[in-house]
Amino acid sequence: MTWTSVSTVRIALLDDHAVVRYGFARRLAEEPDFQVVGIFATSRELMASLRTTPADLLIIDYALGSNDIDGLNLIRVLKVRFPRCKILVSSSHYNPATVALAMKAGARGFVGKSQELSELIQAVRVVSVGRVHLSGFMAGELDAMMTAGAAAALRSDSLSEHAALSPREREVLRCCLDGMTVTEIAEKFARSVKTISGQKQSAFRKLGVRNDNELFKIQHQIDDL
Template identity: 55%
Template structure:
């Protein structure tokens, strides 16, 4: 809902890094129009708390600890289970494609962790008013990307489970894992951080998978994704 009264905005935080959570708690605690109702290290903790202590805005990291739900699937689950909560994504590494997919999945804004902390406060207020927040420096590039049919098509941002279809049988388990993350909107750098591998290793696995599938880029991966009916 859009805010019209003086009641502080109820905010819940999700980030698996303790230092980040504490920094955000300190930052948001200084704003009289904010009230942080919880700060959580895992999606399970967040969702359990939201059932009894709802929040109007969820400030969530895009890439969480290995084994936790994150990326586009996290956004979709939160949007489905808590439709009254607006989602603002925070990420240390991001690109226009990731942002576009996150917004398609249900996020109301995207903030880079390399932006000034004051930008997060402004982004929260923007989203709380019912608007979408984007880093002004990305707006031109983002608008160009949204003209791409592969990103504009809603089916390019569907949830992805294990990659088990016949077309992917020739891939190694790690190649499948990398492609699944790509389909969930994660960049090579984000995948490397998630699984504790080098960027070079992830890039090599991604391109090896592309060669085996006979595709050349992410757009062709999304098109194959739709054609084989991954879900």
């Protein structure tokens, strides 16, 4: 596909890893119609800059530092405060459950950090003109997941009525649904990775699910997580 541009795309980058954000910035700067207007390590820095330096498109990490806002709520906040900015997520949390949550919250595209930089460039071009970008593989995974979720919705019983989840198991599941890893959850609550892993697996057994994707499929059946 040949891309033509009528104006420069102003891009702001947010990632808590310096190597990633500066590597992205260098590659984006090679495109004549891209202008990187800011490179940030925290969401606070990004939002402070956006008040005075407009950006057309934001490339954000989904899982920032332990003291920063989580990716899902960051997308929601950005959509409210800066509604004209299009959001593209680039994250190592590249699985159907996390991608679906991000897109539902308002992201217009999602690129895994294991993908080639050419995929990021293509995603920027697609999202900047108001379209949605997902790889063919991920789009297929989401279609399959949503189909399975629709079938599960036909069940009238609420899983949480039978699961008897403990308060700590519930908070671990909430974090899982926000796309956080076991290590990140452990840091957030100052518990050991072993403890968090045990609570997660216990909750999975009670709910009858085997992995994060299956958890996401039944999210609508879990009362007040």
